[in-house]
Amino acid sequence: MSQLEDEISDVLNKAIRGLGKTSSEVAQAAGIDEVGLNAVLGGSIDKIVISKLAAVLNLDPEALLGLPKYQPNVAELAGVQRWIMPYRAWSVNAWMLEMDGVTLLFDTGWNRSDVLSKLHGVQPNAVFITHAHEDHVGGIEPLEEQGIRIISETEALKTSEYQFGNIRIQVIDLSGHCVPTASYLIKGFEKSLWVVGDAIFAGSMGGCKSTKNFELAVANLRNGFEQVDADCLILPGHGPMTSVELEKSSNPFRKYFS
Numbered sequence: 001m002s003q004l005e006d007e008i009s010d011v012l013n014k015a016i017r018g019l020g021k022t023s024s025e026v027a028q029a030a031g032i033d034e035v036g037l038n039a040v041l042g043g044s045i046d047k048i049v050i051s052k053l054a055a056v057l058n059l060d061p062e063a064l065l066g067l068p069k070y071q072p073n074v075a076e077l078a079g080v081q082r083w084i085m086p087y088r089a090w091s092v093n094a095w096m097l098e099m100d101g102v103t104l105l106f107d108t109g110w111n112r113s114d115v116l117s118k119l120h121g122v123q124p125n126a127v128f129i130t131h132a133h134e135d136h137v138g139g140i141e142p143l144e145e146q147g148i149r150i151i152s153e154t155e156a157l158k159t160s161e162y163q164f165g166n167i168r169i170q171v172i173d174l175s176g177h178c179v180p181t182a183s184y185l186i187k188g189f190e191k192s193l194w195v196v197g198d199a200i201f202a203g204s205m206g207g208c209k210s211t212k213n214f215e216l217a218v219a220n221l222r223n224g225f226e227q228v229d230a231d232c233l234i235l236p237g238h239g240p241m242t243s244v245e246l247e248k249s250s251n252p253f254r255k256y257f258s
């Protein structure tokens with residue numbers, strides 16, 4: 001069982017922050033008292049309160065209540081490796097793709113020594129960055145020192161398409177959680193792959209620091225979801241691999257982007 005990035009309380013807190021509401025506004029709109037609200041925001045499970053909150057926050061109530069048991073059931077794909085690396089008390093993903101001798105790394109983890117030990121002497125053809133948060137770019141320096149090509153999110157958003165051997169990459173702007181954020185829609189494997197950084201996770205999305213960023217995040221996610229197939233696999237910056245189809249049905253934020 002792979003641990004999800006977020007629990008019910010995290011999703012509720014992200015939605016409230018994204019919509020720019022105060023606790024008392026939310027409690028009043030949901031018809032609950034603030035004590036009940038704060039208990040749920042602190043992690044306690046009260047199904048009635050959670051359903052009422054889902055309704056006022058435009059979250060999918062079934063998806064939200066189902067989160068503790070949600071596991072995206074996605075089979076691993078040849079040539080796709082999830083590298084789970086430490087980040088303070090948590091973890092962060094980097095994704096290593098390999099096809100016909102071409103290797104591409106997406107993000108670098110937090111710590112320079114972790115990425116080097118994972119690479120084990122392999123020199124990727126390029127390293128793509130989704131966004132510049134420290135847990136995704138902390139390993140860039142030793143890779144640059146080895147002369148490995150680093151493609152930043154800013155460069156990627158200007159370039160929009162890449163090809164390495166039989167791997168084709170389309171850049172899709174998923175700014176919001178972090179501005180800028182580049183996501184990468186990758187073709188050439190058995191299924192298409194979408195490396196999304198922290199824009200979306202299995203069962204959640206990246207937190208946004210303001211209502212403006214949240215609005216941008218969901219607008220970009222909506223646009224991104226229009227460009228990908230249902231069976232496209234989502235490779236997020238934290239938590240397990242999932243798919244477009246699964247997140248369209250099982251992500252509590254699904255009404256915002258699909």
Ligand SMILES: [Fe+2]
Pocket residue numbers: 131133177178198206
């Ligand atoms: Fe991030």
